[in-house]
Amino acid sequence: MSKGSLDISGTESKRKSRGRSREEASFPVPAGKTEMPAEYTAVLGELKKRIQSERLRVTLAANSAMVLMYWDIGKVILDRQEHQGWGAKVIDRLSHDLKTAFPDMKGFSPRNLKYMRTFAEAWPEREIVQRTVAQIPWRSNLALLDKLEDYQTRLWYAHNTIENGWSREILAMQIETNLHKRQGKAINNFDLSLPPAESDMAAQVFKDPYLFDFLGTADPRKEREVEQGLMDHIQRFLLELGAGFAFVGRQVLLEVGDSDFYLDLLFYHLTLRCYVVVELKAVPFDPGFVGQLNLYLSAVDDLMRHPDDLPTIGLLLCRSKDQLVAEYALRGFNSPMGVAQWETRLTETLPDDLKGSLPTIEEIEAELMLDDEGDAL
Numbered sequence: 001m002s003k004g005s006l007d008i009s010g011t012e013s014k015r016k017s018r019g020r021s022r023e024e025a026s027f028p029v030p031a032g033k034t035e036m037p038a039e040y041t042a043v044l045g046e047l048k049k050r051i052q053s054e055r056l057r058v059t060l061a062a063n064s065a066m067v068l069m070y071w072d073i074g075k076v077i078l079d080r081q082e083h084q085g086w087g088a089k090v091i092d093r094l095s096h097d098l099k100t101a102f103p104d105m106k107g108f109s110p111r112n113l114k115y116m117r118t119f120a121e122a123w124p125e126r127e128i129v130q131r132t133v134a135q136i137p138w139r140s141n142l143a144l145l146d147k148l149e150d151y152q153t154r155l156w157y158a159h160n161t162i163e164n165g166w167s168r169e170i171l172a173m174q175i176e177t178n179l180h181k182r183q184g185k186a187i188n189n190f191d192l193s194l195p196p197a198e199s200d201m202a203a204q205v206f207k208d209p210y211l212f213d214f215l216g217t218a219d220p221r222k223e224r225e226v227e228q229g230l231m232d233h234i235q236r237f238l239l240e241l242g243a244g245f246a247f248v249g250r251q252v253l254l255e256v257g258d259s260d261f262y263l264d265l266l267f268y269h270l271t272l273r274c275y276v277v278v279e280l281k282a283v284p285f286d287p288g289f290v291g292q293l294n295l296y297l298s299a300v301d302d303l304m305r306h307p308d309d310l311p312t313i314g315l316l317l318c319r320s321k322d323q324l325v326a327e328y329a330l331r332g333f334n335s336p337m338g339v340a341q342w343e344t345r346l347t348e349t350l351p352d353d354l355k356g357s358l359p360t361i362e363e364i365e366a367e368l369m370l371d372d373e374g375d376a377l
Contacts, residue, residue, distance in 0.1 A: 067134040074116030136161050139168040147175045156180050164243040182207040188338035189330040208340035226280045244271040254299050274310035275300050285321035287329040297335040317342045
C-alpha cells in the first residue's frame with residue numbers, strides 16, 4: 001500500500017464489526033400481553049400461585065426444622081443437666097464453641113440455649129413439638145414459655161396461633177387478655193336456633209366479656225361514644241372480635257314500614273358464612289333489647305341474606321348483665337342471638353391501696369343523674 005492511500009479494507013472491517021456489536025446489544029422490551037397466546041394469562045396465574053405456595057412451604061419447612069433442632073439441642077442440655085450436673089459455665093462454653101463452629105448461624109447465645117432447655121422441658125414429647133409448636137415461629141414459642149405455665153393452656157394458644165396466623169405480638173396480647181377463659185362464654189340461644197354443627201361453631205366464635213381497653217381511660221356513658229371509639233380503633237376492635245369478622249357498615253339504615261332503624265355495626269363472618277349484627281349498649285342489659293335485636297335480624301335475613309348464608313346472628317354487648325335474666329330473655333326467640341358484656345379492666349391495673357378510693361359505678365351514675373337509657377338528664 002502506498003503512502004497516503006486509504007486502508008479501505010480495514011475501515012470496512014471495523015464498520016462491519018461495529019455493526020455486529022449494535023445488532024448483538026439491545027434493551028429487550030417484553031411483548032405486550034395482547035400479543036400473547038389466549039391461555040397465557042391463565043398459565044401465568046397458575047405459575048404465580050405455585051411459586052407463592054412453594055415459597056411458603058419452604059419457609060414453613062425451614063422454620064419447622066429449626067424449631068425441632070432447637071428442641072433436640074435443649075433435650076441434650078436438659079439430660080446432661082439432670083444426669084451430669086451441667087451448669088452455667090458449660091452452657092457459656094457450649095455457646096462459644098457452637099458460634100465458632102457455625103459463624104454464619106444465629107441463635108446460639110447462652111440465653112437462647114437456656115430457652116432451648118426450657119423449651120424441651122415444657123414439651124417433653126417430640127411428636128407434639130413436630131405436629132404443633134414447630135409450626136409457629138421461635139419467637140412465638142418464647143412468648144408461650146414466658147407468659148404461660150400450664151401445658152394445656154400453652155397447647156390451646158399454639159393451636160389458635162396456627163389456625164389464625166397470629167404474630168408474636170398478637171399472641172402475647174391474646175394471652176394477656178385471657179382469651180382462653182373468655183372464648184365461647186357468651187350467653188346465647190344457638191342450640192335452639194341453629195343446627196348442631198353450626199351451633200357449636202357459633203358458640204365458640206363469641207366470647208364474654210369483650211375487652212375494650214383501647215378506648216382509653218374515659219368511661220363511655222353513651223352508645224355513640226362506645227361506637228365512635230370502636231371505629232377509631234377498628235383494627236383493634238376486629239382483633240378483639242376474633243378471626244373471620246369482616247366489617248360491612250356502621251349505623252346501617254333499615255326502613256321498616258314508616259319507621260327508620262339504624263343497626264349499630266354490621267359484619268359478615270367468613271367462617272360461619274352469615275351476617276352478624278352487633279348492638280352496643282352503654283347501660284346494663286335490659287330484656288327489651290332482645291326484641292329490638294330480633295327485629296334487625298329478621299330484616300337482614302329478608303333483605304340481605306344470600307340463599308347460601310346461614311341465619312343472621314345478633315350480638316348484644318352491654319355494660320353489664322344478669323346472667324339469669326339474659327338466659328330467660330333469649331328463650332322463645334328463633335333468631336340466633338348472644339349476649340355479652342364489655343369492659344375496660346382499668347381498675348385491675350391499679351395498686352390495691354388506690355382501688356378503694358375510686359367511686360363506684362352507682363356513685364358515678366347518681367352524681368351524673370343518668371336516665372334509664374344512659375343519657376345525662
